[in-house]
Structure formats: structure tokens, C-alpha cells
Amino acid sequence: MEKTEHKKGFTIPIGPQHPALKEPGHFRITVDGEIVTDVDVRLGYAHRGIEKAAEARSWVQNLYLFERVCGICSHIHAMAYCLGVERLAGVEAPPRAQAIRVLVAELERIHSHLLWLGVAAHEAGFDTLFMYSWRDRETIMDVLERFSGNRVNYSANILGGVKYDLDDEFVQFMCEGLDYLETRSEYYLEVVTTDAMFLQRTQNIGVMTRSQAELLGTVGPTARASNVHRDIRYEAPYSAYKQFPISIVLDQRGDLEARFVVRIKELFESYRLIRRILEELPEGDLAARMPRKIAEGETVSRVEAPRGELFYFIKSNGSDTPERVRVRTPTICNMMSVVKLAIGHQLADVPMILAGIDPCFSCNDRMFRVHLDQSVYANVGPLKG
Amino acid sequence: MKFGTLLQDLARSAVHNPITEKYPFEVRATPARLRGRLNWDAENCIGCGLCVKDCPSQAIELIVIDKKTKQFQLFYHLNRCTFCAQCVYSCRQECLSLSRDEWELAALNQEDFHIQYEREVDEVPCVAATDPAEA
Numbered sequence: 001m002e003k004t005e006h007k008k009g010f011t012i013p014i015g016p017q018h019p020a021l022k023e024p025g026h027f028r029i030t031v032d033g034e035i036v037t038d039v040d041v042r043l044g045y046a047h048r049g050i051e052k053a054a055e056a057r058s059w060v061q062n063l064y065l066f067e068r069v070c071g072i073c074s075h076i077h078a079m080a081y082c083l084g085v086e087r088l089a090g091v092e093a094p095p096r097a098q099a100i101r102v103l104v105a106e107l108e109r110i111h112s113h114l115l116w117l118g119v120a121a122h123e124a125g126f127d128t129l130f131m132y133s134w135r136d137r138e139t140i141m142d143v144l145e146r147f148s149g150n151r152v153n154y155s156a157n158i159l160g161g162v163k164y165d166l167d168d169e170f171v172q173f174m175c176e177g178l179d180y181l182e183t184r185s186e187y188y189l190e191v192v193t194t195d196a197m198f199l200q201r202t203q204n205i206g207v208m209t210r211s212q213a214e215l216l217g218t219v220g221p222t223a224r225a226s227n228v229h230r231d232i233r234y235e236a237p238y239s240a241y242k243q244f245p246i247s248i249v250l251d252q253r254g255d256l257e258a259r260f261v262v263r264i265k266e267l268f269e270s271y272r273l274i275r276r277i278l279e280e281l282p283e284g285d286l287a288a289r290m291p292r293k294i295a296e297g298e299t300v301s302r303v304e305a306p307r308g309e310l311f312y313f314i315k316s317n318g319s320d321t322p323e324r325v326r327v328r329t330p331t332i333c334n335m336m337s338v339v340k341l342a343i344g345h346q347l348a349d350v351p352m353i354l355a356g357i358d359p360c361f362s363c364n365d366r367m368f369r370v371h372l373d374q375s376v377y378a379n380v381g382p383l384k385g
Numbered sequence: 386m387k388f389g390t391l392l393q394d395l396a397r398s399a400v401h402n403p404i405t406e407k408y409p410f411e412v413r414a415t416p417a418r419l420r421g422r423l424n425w426d427a428e429n430c431i432g433c434g435l436c437v438k439d440c441p442s443q444a445i446e447l448i449v450i451d452k453k454t455k456q457f458q459l460f461y462h463l464n465r466c467t468f469c470a471q472c473v474y475s476c477r478q479e480c481l482s483l484s485r486d487e488w489e490l491a492a493l494n495q496e497d498f499h500i501q502y503e504r505e506v507d508e509v510p511c512v513a514a515t516d517p518a519e520a
């Protein structure tokens with residue numbers, strides 16, 4: 001969003017090349033001395049026209065297209081799409097397939113949160129933590145590679161179920177990996193809550209109260225760190241989350257430290273859930289048969305990606321290609337909070353605040369129109385940390 | 386960070402070999418489900434074309450020479466393939482598979498990426514058999 005009016009103070013353009021993370025986004029930060037007085041954000045550098053491309057591909061082909069919306073959360077995109085298409089077709093994936101989908105989604109959450117922990121620590125100048133967490137993340141990458149043959153785009157889903165089954169050897173390999181990661185996560189939790197230098201960069205920085213978080217429409221761990229009860233797995237359980245419920249991880253404080261704590265505590269919840277699924281893994285088929293043409297209709301499919309709510313709207317006209325697919329990724333919901341939170345902070349804190357929402361620029365770049373209702377943002381008021 | 390943990394890590398790293406491998410001199414075993422180059426078993430193919438239809442990146446072309454004698458040619462464009470394994474799942478005759486061992490697929494020429502599969506064993510008798518029919 002660009003504003004044209006003249007602003008007081010000095011404007012520093014940051015980006016579009018890699019403002020904080022290795023992705024494109026442009027920030028125009030107005031400062032008064034070292035203090036940020038205004039932030040403008042401009043997105044769209046990685047717009048790929050995926051929604052339009054989807055209209056020219058069949059239902060099956062689109063599965064692989066949507067898997068590539070995001071490299072980090074490839075599985076959850078495919079899962080959201082599959083759940084939506086299956087609902088339209090009136091097909092339900094067998095219970096074993098649902099459990100395996102959720103299991104992979106949780107493995108993906110672990111890898112995503114560990115990746116984020118490293119990136120955020122790097123932004124804070126704490127490169128030791130970055131190296132440690134990325135080294136440990138390799139454990140989970142190996143698990144995912146052993147499961148599907150691929151480290152990133154696992155392609156575990158097919159319409160109607162999953163491709164791969166769990167075998168004993170893999171389960172043992174995964175459990176060993178999870179045991180190791182659990183001890184490491186305890187250590188990380190201790191580091192982010194006790195390391196004095198790190199706390200200086202996180203404690204009371206970017207504080208967002210519950211009402212502000214609700215007004216700004218934040219989702220995922222960013223919202224949960226401000227004590228907003230927003231987790232699709234908990235609010236509207238889908239797939240195997242009905243059978244294997246999760247408990248929501250919340251924090252009252254709303255600052256950057258809380259966002260670290262919430263994400264690391266979510267790791268423990270994921271370890272617990274994966275073990276529980278393994279204990280009670282349903283027997284049966286891996287996939288149900290899907291028709292090639294999907295019945296006319298429209299549906300909304302919401303799932304909890306590692307970064308927050310992922311939203312798919314799918315419309316079918318009865319043919320073998322979708323009429324419209326709309327994707328909304330969590331980063332776009334959280335981006336406004338960065339714009340508001342940065343005001344009043346030191347310029348040096350801006351990369352940390354940005355990294356705090358765990359942004360993924362290329363997956364949120366999608367064409368849409370916003371009808372600006374200034375009164376909503378006027379109510380949020382200035383945020384100070 | 387606790388001092389003890391730091392020392393432990395230091396001691397361990399001092400005697401540990403580097404975690405990186407000396408590729409290409411040392412090649413790590415690939416996972417059993419690795420999805421490498423696509424292979425086609427011409428024996429069972431019935432020419433249904435499902436693999437072509439479902440491939441998200443148009444990496445397969447199937448040319449039907451004669452459906453009765455099961456003469457098909459399969460063109461596989463390696464540089465388009467995303468190794469998603471959808472074709473393997475779509476094929477009901479189980480004639481497609483992604484190789485576990487062939488994954489070093491870089492090449493300097495475009496031509497190396499366009500792979501043509503044909504029925505190898507029957508090639509000579511089949512051609513002979515179809516020739517009179519065509520005449």
C-alpha cells in the first residue's frame with residue numbers, strides 16, 4: 001500500500017531485495033532520529049499468477065501447483081486443497097490417510113518453526129542459535145526425506161488420500177529423531193527465556209495486546225502470543241484433528257519473546273501429537289477413489305499452516321478444471337501488525353519485528369483489492385513497546 | 386548458555402569429522418523412496434494416456450503407433466519433470482516407476498533431456514508384423 005502524502009522526517013527505503021529475510025518486500029520507514037514514526041509496506045514482487053494458472057489445469061495437476069505456493073509449508077497447501085476438493089466431490093479420505101496427513105503436517109510444522117527460530121535468531125545477531133537450530137532441523141528434514149523421498153515438496157497427498165504409508169523402520173527412525181529434538185527444544189526454550197543479550201532484543205519489543213491483535217486480524221502463533229484463541233486445529237478441527245485433538249498454546253505477553261515461547265512450545269505439542277497418532281494409527285486403505293470431474297459447487301477449506309490460518313476457496317463448475325481457486329496465506333493477515341508495531345521502536349528493531357510474524361513474502365503475493373476503511377485502523381491507536 | 390554445554394559441544398566438535406560430505410567422491414545412499422528419473426516398462430502399457438493427462442508439467446508424451454500390437458512410444462522430458470510421482474499413481478498397469486538410483490540428471494545439452502522410450506525386445510518382430518498390415 002502506498003501513501004502519497006508528504007511525511008515529516010527522514011524516509012529510509014528498505015528492500016525490495018531481502019529486507020530481513022531472503023525474500024522480496026519493500027518497506028519505506030520514516031524515522032525521527034532512530035525512532036520509527038511511520039512504515040509503508042509494498043508487496044507483490046513475487047507475484048506468480050498461480051490462481052489464474054490453476055484455472056487452466058485439471059484438478060489433479062493443480063495439486064502440484066498449489067504445493068508450490070510455498071516451499072516451507074508445501075504439505076499444508078496441498079492438504080487444504082485436497083480437503084476442499086474432496087468435500088466438493090463428496091469423497092472422504094480413509095482414516096489412515098487422514099492420520100498420515102496430519103502427521104506430516106505436524107512434521108512440517110516442526111521443520112518450519114525450527115527454521116524460523118534460526119532466522120529470527122540470526123536477525124537478532126545470535127548466529128550460534130541460528131546454526132544450532134538449523135543443524136537440528138536437519139533431523140526433521142531427514143525424517144521427511146525418508147518418508148517421501150524428498151526434502152521439500154514431499155508430494156505426500158493425492159486427491160482422496162496419501163501416497164505413502166508408514167512402516168516400522170521409518171517409525172523407529174522418526175521416534176529417535178523426535179526424542180533428540182525434544183531435548184533440543186527444551187534447551188532452546190531455556191535459551192530464549194534466559195539469555196540476557198537475547199532478551200534485550202525480544203522482551204517488551206513489538207508488544208501487541210489482545211484487542212490490538214484481534215483488530216489487526218492477526219493469525220497463527222503471532223496472534224496466540226497475544227493470547228488470542230485462534231488456531232483452526234482447535235477452533236474448527238479438520239481431518240484427523242477431530243480424533244487427535246491438540247491443545248492450544250497461548251501466551252499473555254504479546255511481545256517478541258512471547259512469539260518465541262509460543263512457537264517453541266508448539267513444537268512440544270507437535271511431538272506429543274505425532275506420538276499419539278503413532279499409538280492409535282487407524283488401519284485401512286491409503287486412498288479413496290476420486291472422480292475426474294468434480295460436482296458443481298463451491299467450498300471453503302481452512303487449515304492451520306505453521307504461520308497461521310490458511311484459507312482456500314474452491315469453486316467448481318462440474319468440469320475437470322476448477323472455475324476459481326482463491327488462496328489466502330497467513331502472512332498477508334499478519335503484515336499489518338508489522339506496520340503498526342514498528343512505530344515507536346528503534347529502526348534496528350524493525351527486522352526483528354518483521355521476522356517475529358514469520359513472514360513468507362512469495363506465498364502472500366496475490367492480486368486483490370482492498371476497500372480501505374480507515375476507521376478500523378484508527379481504532380487500533382499507537383502501539384508502543 | 387551454560388558453560389558446560391558449550392565445552393561439551395567444543396570437545397565433541399574437535400574430534401568429530403565434518404558433517405558435510407565430499408561429493409562427488411563420496412555419495413550418500415539415497416532414501417528408498419527417492420524420486421529420480423522416470424522409467425517406463427513398455428510390456429504392460431495399454432496406451433490409456435492417463436499418465437499424460439495427469440502430469441502437472443507436461444513431461445510425458447505418448448505416441449500410439451498401433452494399439453492392437455501395443456506399439457507405443459513414450460517421450461519423457463526430463464527437464465520438465467518435477468518428480469511428483471503422480472504419473473506412477475495414475476498408471477493402473479504399474480508400468481511407470483521413478484528410479485531410486487538415477488538422480489544425477491544434470492546435462493549440458495538440451496537433447497540429453499528428451500528421452501525416448503520404446504519397446505526394446507519386441508522391436509524387430511513387431512515392426513515386421515505391422516508392415517504387411519500397413520501395406
Ligand code: SF4
Binds near residue numbers: 441473
Ligand atoms: S513425476 Fe510428475 S512431473 Fe514427472 S512425469 Fe510423472 S507426473 Fe509428470
Ligand code: SF4
Binds near residue numbers: 435437481
Ligand atoms: S498410464 Fe500407464 S498404461 Fe496408461 S499410457 Fe501411461 S504408462 Fe501406459
